[in-house]
Amino acid sequence: MRKHILRCITCKKEFDPKPGLYYCEDCGKILGTLEVIYDYDSIKEESAVKEKKFDKKASMYQFDFLLPTESKLKFDEYVGGTPLFKFDLLGIKDVLVKYDGSNPSSSYKDRASSIAINRALDEGNDTLFCASTGNAASSLATLNAHTKMKTYIFVPSTIPDGKRAQLEISGAEVMAVEGTYDEVYDASLELGLKKGWYCRHAAINPYLLEGKKTGAFEIIIQNDFVIPDYVLVGVGDGTVISSLYKGFWEFKEIGLTDKIPRIIGVQAEGIPAIKKVFDKGKPYKPQTIKGNTIADSISVGKPRDVIKACTYIEACNGYFITLSDEEILDAIIELGKETGLFAEPAGAVPYGGLKKLTYEENITESDTVCLVITGNGLKDVNAVEGLINTESLTIKELEKRFE
Amino acid sequence: MRKHILRCITCKKEFDPKPGLYYCEDCGKILGTLEVIYDYDSIKEESAVKEKKFDKKASMYQFDFLLPTESKLKFDEYVGGTPLFKFDLLGIKDVLVKYDGSNPSSSYKDRASSIAINRALDEGNDTLFCASTGNAASSLATLNAHTKMKTYIFVPSTIPDGKRAQLEISGAEVMAVEGTYDEVYDASLELGLKKGWYCRHAAINPYLLEGKKTGAFEIIIQNDFVIPDYVLVGVGDGTVISSLYKGFWEFKEIGLTDKIPRIIGVQAEGIPAIKKVFDKGKPYKPQTIKGNTIADSISVGKPRDVIKACTYIEACNGYFITLSDEEILDAIIELGKETGLFAEPAGAVPYGGLKKLTYEENITESDTVCLVITGNGLKDVNAVEGLINTESLTIKELEKRFE
Numbered sequence: 001m002r003k004h005i006l007r008c009i010t011c012k013k014e015f016d017p018k019p020g021l022y023y024c025e026d027c028g029k030i031l032g033t034l035e036v037i038y039d040y041d042s043i044k045e046e047s048a049v050k051e052k053k054f055d056k057k058a059s060m061y062q063f064d065f066l067l068p069t070e071s072k073l074k075f076d077e078y079v080g081g082t083p084l085f086k087f088d089l090l091g092i093k094d095v096l097v098k099y100d101g102s103n104p105s106s107s108y109k110d111r112a113s114s115i116a117i118n119r120a121l122d123e124g125n126d127t128l129f130c131a132s133t134g135n136a137a138s139s140l141a142t143l144n145a146h147t148k149m150k151t152y153i154f155v156p157s158t159i160p161d162g163k164r165a166q167l168e169i170s171g172a173e174v175m176a177v178e179g180t181y182d183e184v185y186d187a188s189l190e191l192g193l194k195k196g197w198y199c200r201h202a203a204i205n206p207y208l209l210e211g212k213k214t215g216a217f218e219i220i221i222q223n224d225f226v227i228p229d230y231v232l233v234g235v236g237d238g239t240v241i242s243s244l245y246k247g248f249w250e251f252k253e254i255g256l257t258d259k260i261p262r263i264i265g266v267q268a269e270g271i272p273a274i275k276k277v278f279d280k281g282k283p284y285k286p287q288t289i290k291g292n293t294i295a296d297s298i299s300v301g302k303p304r305d306v307i308k309a310c311t312y313i314e315a316c317n318g319y320f321i322t323l324s325d326e327e328i329l330d331a332i333i334e335l336g337k338e339t340g341l342f343a344e345p346a347g348a349v350p351y352g353g354l355k356k357l358t359y360e361e362n363i364t365e366s367d368t369v370c371l372v373i374t375g376n377g378l379k380d381v382n383a384v385e386g387l388i389n390t391e392s393l394t395i396k397e398l399e400k401r402f403e
Numbered sequence: 404m405r406k407h408i409l410r411c412i413t414c415k416k417e418f419d420p421k422p423g424l425y426y427c428e429d430c431g432k433i434l435g436t437l438e439v440i441y442d443y444d445s446i447k448e449e450s451a452v453k454e455k456k457f458d459k460k461a462s463m464y465q466f467d468f469l470l471p472t473e474s475k476l477k478f479d480e481y482v483g484g485t486p487l488f489k490f491d492l493l494g495i496k497d498v499l500v501k502y503d504g505s506n507p508s509s510s511y512k513d514r515a516s517s518i519a520i521n522r523a524l525d526e527g528n529d530t531l532f533c534a535s536t537g538n539a540a541s542s543l544a545t546l547n548a549h550t551k552m553k554t555y556i557f558v559p560s561t562i563p564d565g566k567r568a569q570l571e572i573s574g575a576e577v578m579a580v581e582g583t584y585d586e587v588y589d590a591s592l593e594l595g596l597k598k599g600w601y602c603r604h605a606a607i608n609p610y611l612l613e614g615k616k617t618g619a620f621e622i623i624i625q626n627d628f629v630i631p632d633y634v635l636v637g638v639g640d641g642t643v644i645s646s647l648y649k650g651f652w653e654f655k656e657i658g659l660t661d662k663i664p665r666i667i668g669v670q671a672e673g674i675p676a677i678k679k680v681f682d683k684g685k686p687y688k689p690q691t692i693k694g695n696t697i698a699d700s701i702s703v704g705k706p707r708d709v710i711k712a713c714t715y716i717e718a719c720n721g722y723f724i725t726l727s728d729e730e731i732l733d734a735i736i737e738l739g740k741e742t743g744l745f746a747e748p749a750g751a752v753p754y755g756g757l758k759k760l761t762y763e764e765n766i767t768e769s770d771t772v773c774l775v776i777t778g779n780g781l782k783d784v785n786a787v788e789g790l791i792n793t794e795s796l797t798i799k800e801l802e803k804r805f806e
Binding site: 057058074075077078081083085086102103104105106141142143144145146154157161162163164165166168169170171174175176177178179183184187188191195332333336337338339340341342376377378379381382384385387388389390391392393394395398399401402 | 460461477478480481484486488489505506507508509544545546547548549557560564565566567568569571572573574577578579580581582586587590591594598735736739740741742743744745779780781782784785787788790791792793794795796797798801802804805
């Protein structure tokens, strides 16, 4: 395990790591999210780093010189190392597309769950917990099936049977609780922390971002250390976007690159919680908003990593934009037709964002761009059912059509 | 492109390849499926083969010395190279699990579609077609989105909107036709062949098996050339199981291994079409049976690769077994709990088969075993909806539960 300290994003107070320490108690859960900080000067001098010996298809654990875990599982070998495709899109040549739908549980979240599991093992814990209806939960359940540790997943009792079935199939104990997502989240967080279970809430537990940042490392090595001008990603809680910044920042910090891309967060017009905070400017004041979107994975009114996301995006001269649900659905379809990649709604928003920005000429054909697609479209097939043509033909009509 | 000839599985007549030649006209579509035969003696002497320089995560095109295509697409790099996990299962240590749910369209079928697309390009064709409601169709649509060629998919008009949507999103022309699956299959096959479109029907077009066999090559190299005693796989049309035999046979033929595993085909009790033919013995007589199963991908009453499957499985001293739908559902759940892998019903049957065979002591703890999981469980979430616990709690009850 890499030596590190924890630092509060708001008051900058530093802490030595210890089990159960997830956030700065002075600043609270949302203002006081912590950063994991390593000794970059000494890492810079290590031979593995200096020789730049990386493998474009290896798992995320090839970056163990910047990871905070000691335990290793056989399964770790299959997390990360996802494809970086290149497509000509929207008039731009060789748009990079990082596609995390091919992770074991078909989403970006596996990077974080894997770290949570190894940290829990490091700390000698026997239980992990998570409140989620979606990718984080199925990811934790999937990966934790490989250990003897228990998994508790807390979900609102209204979630679809299919989603619940996936969780139970992986052997998780699914606790369906009556209440809104926020109520269930708060109650389960309180319960889990009291019980001392290991917390797999990416926006609370700073270590999870350490897993997610490996997506940025992979973009760098898979593109031969050429850093794109822009990276676009969907934003809900703010953790993935924060992790991308941290990944690019750390590789610069240890001397492997000399640039951080402008990172653009794409939110749903119906519930743009982080954009609102960011656009108001500093000091960033968390607020809870109401709203909704078809893009389930980014439908977040009370974002938990808002301070980190705003701080980091400002640091790289990035910004936030929004898309309407109609634009999101169009993005799923166009991305599919252009690339064959089937993305869940939240996974398609970077494409929609690029479309908007090229139309407005904020991004032009001379820019280099990377889109981060966080989840497989099979995760949410219902979202696209309404989009299709429903014509049918008899066999006779079919033959006639092609005469 | 590797030089090769085509040989009828039944009458052994040999043909030189030419566009539009898919089966032996003397023996017909089902009796006359063709084998692609290379000059193994000369391939054996090539340095790439002799040096055994393989990469455990490289795409299936690392085996181009045994592939019948010339064209190359950027996307090819991401087909195959799927994980080979090891798990302790059912009392057997280190059961190998080949998991093809992480291919681009989340199934084994991408190996075949990729070859179809490259062959179509090699032949100068501009259109591919396929009749399928499932994995073959979404695979072809996904991968062909990367070319300028057109994709026609023929489906019964009764397929669920979600499946149709996935096909349309990848830019395929979906023709929904009124009729049973077999009627639509036959009508579209006739139409497509008449039009001269490239045929992506794995059991008709012998080249598609050439893509699928790379799964066997990967099992061999990922397990460091140690061949398991048994390989278990689900069986519908009979093409995947045939391809596995051919892959193991070819690596032996070119001197890379000295053993072919016993391959066991697992069918659904409700529609065991190939098992029936196999168990009656030689000469194998194709027959159409009625029946059904929840395991959509192997629900085939008129298997098209029955002669090849029976011939090959006899050659390796393999056999066929069946599972009830209840056993298949149990297999999905147990596989999930034991490994975290979420398989579609047809993908879970090898696990169910192993369970049955260890219970009957036909396979024991001293045997080495590989299970081939052909599709991601997200492909068919509905299949498992009925399996879950539906209890829910209020927040107060939750707190009490954990007091």
